[in-house]
Amino acid sequence: MHIAYLEFDMQEALRRMGMKQLKKLWNELLLMAAGDVDQALQWMEELWERHDLMQCQMTFEEFMRQLEQEGLIQRREGQFDPNNPQGGPGAQFELTKKGERGIRKDSLEHIFRNLNSLGDGDHRTPNAGASNERLPETRPFAFGDLSSDIDFNISIRNALKRGIDDVALVEDDLEVYETEQHASCATVLMIDISHSMILYGEDRITPAKKVAIALTELIKQKYPKDSVEVITFGNEAQQVPAHRLPYLQVGPFHTNTQAGLQLAQRLLGRKKHTNKQIFMITDGKPTVIHEQGQLYRNVSWILDPLIVNRTLEEAELCRRRGITISTFMIADDPHLVEFVDKLTQVNRGRAYFSALDKLGGNIFVDYMKNRRRRVR
Secondary structure, three states: OOOOOOOOOHHHHHHHHHHHHHHHHHHHHHHHOOOOHHHHHHHHHHHHHHHOOOOOOOOHHHHHHHHHHOOOEEEOOOOOOOOOOOOOOOOOEEEOHHHHHHHHHHHHHHHHOOOHHHOOOOOOOOOEOOOOOEEEEEEEOOOOOOHHHEOHHHHHHHHHOOOOOOOOOOHHHOEEEEEEOOOOEEEEEEEEOOHHHHOOOOOOHHHHHHHHHHHHHHHHHHOOOOEEEEEEEOOOEEEEOHHHHHHOOOOOOOOOHHHHHHHHHHHHHOOOOOEEEEEEEEOOOOOEEEEOOEEEEOOOOOOOHHHHHHHHHHHHHHHHOOEEEEEEEOOOOHHHHHHHHHHHHHHOOEEEEOOHHHHHHHHHHHHHHOOOOOOO
16 A cells, blocks of 8 residues: 655645634624725734734735635726736725625634533423424323324323223323424514714624624524524614625614614514514613604603603513513613613513623524523
């Protein structure tokens, strides 16, 4: 037997490891720049010059060319510069579909990286239902149960209790195995895009976008029968297509939680899933509502009773429709805590104070464990 030994190129291996980390940094910058490739390139170049990211193994210009060669970015139509064919300040780029897929992949990996408590990732209700997975518990046979689910040992034992002279099974003797239900779930993820999400030197919108991207990617890959919709709420509420999430930006907006809950209910009302839920990421109290066709705005620092009551009415409607609201607070303002406490009580939902680096973990655990009661 002849074995051919190939020379192992350590430098190339280290370079590939470096490129993998560089692309993760690149995708993070893209999210921070709301998908603006030119802005992300500018930030990347500044970091490159300051920290020599590849330790002289590759220049920034070579990295930029590789992004283009791999089809992650492309020049905008009409922006080719013959004096600068390899890119640089004279070129303007945009993200490709492949580049968008890279962001989704990295977002999902980032969220899952430290989630050791998720087990196998199944999400279940505590109710028994139809499936192929048996539980050890049994119950009396009922019309519609499958004959394959009958526990014949217990059923025969029930028949023997009447005596052994004339053993005959009757319907009242029969018991069937309980089975565990894997319930379908419809989720709406509400993201606050009010101006406070980038105030005070803290970027709160990028982690929120990353969670939304990762959650939609997870459900598409692993739970195709489930659904997830994403909506933003500022002065108004609107649905955001999944492929547009990297481009999401904060605006000079107030916080219309009422409009967000109304749109979420409309979207969930079209779904036929067993379980329906809303995840709301916010860092501010509600400050505007729609009242008599007009946008009514709070002009004080304290909670406005009219705005609070109208918002709580929507939370109550959600409860009546079997929709649980899980609120993820990424600020600890006393007025926000007070409002979220009231909303949670009215909806009988859940509330979490979540640090930005734990936001994804909290939402994924809540989604995948899915401990809500089944809606009948």
